[in-house]
Amino acid sequence: MTDKVLRWERAWFPLALMSVVSFSFLMIYYLDPSVLSGVSCFVMFLCLADYLVPALAPRIFGSNKWTTEQQQRFHEICSNLVKSRRRIVGWWKRLFTLKEEKPKMYFMTMVFTLAVVAWIGQQVHNLFLTYLIVSFLLLFPGLNQHGIITKYIGMAKREINKLLKHKEKKNE
Numbered sequence: 001m002t003d004k005v006l007r008w009e010r011a012w013f014p015l016a017l018m019s020v021v022s023f024s025f026l027m028i029y030y031l032d033p034s035v036l037s038g039v040s041c042f043v044m045f046l047c048l049a050d051y052l053v054p055a056l057a058p059r060i061f062g063s064n065k066w067t068t069e070q071q072q073r074f075h076e077i078c079s080n081l082v083k084s085r086r087r088i089v090g091w092w093k094r095l096f097t098l099k100e101e102k103p104k105m106y107f108m109t110m111v112f113t114l115a116v117v118a119w120i121g122q123q124v125h126n127l128f129l130t131y132l133i134v135s136f137l138l139l140f141p142g143l144n145q146h147g148i149i150t151k152y153i154g155m156a157k158r159e160i161n162k163l164l165k166h167k168e169k170k171n172e
Contacts, residue, residue, distance in 0.1 A: 008142035025131045
């Protein structure tokens with residue numbers, strides 16, 4: 001079910017997802033717990049879920065048997081997680097390759113990137129920034145499934161290519 005919600009199999013799933021996330025963050029903002037209280041409540045929620053889910057899941061979802069379709073979907077989810085992990089490791093390795101091959105470029109890129117991140121962190125409230133990150137991460141599978149990310153990445157690549165071509169013409 002979680003996969004269906006994250007991939008937006010129904011039109012109202014993104015709205016429901018954002019409503020739950022927004023409500024959760026509004027409660028955190030309203031209650032303004034300390035870090036220790038927040039971590040404690042989060043772990044308490046996980047313990048409660050660990051205790052209740054095995055007892056309530058068969059009653060809520062029924063005790064139907066695992067089908068081949070469900071097994072195939074589970075396999076797809078696992079393979080997508082493995083592919084995502086490989087992409088992250090690949091980017092990490094590219095970063096260290098850049099460090100070894102072009103240390104000055106690596107240094108300048110890292111200093112610039114971290115300065116921008118530090119500036120954003122200074123300008124935007126931590127809770128709001130966390131809300132934006134959590135929202136993006138939860139909406140990402142649906143955005144990817146519906147081709148929205150591919151569309152905008154393609155648009156960005158075309159604009160960058162136009163700028164680079166325009167710059168090359170000026171240099172000639």
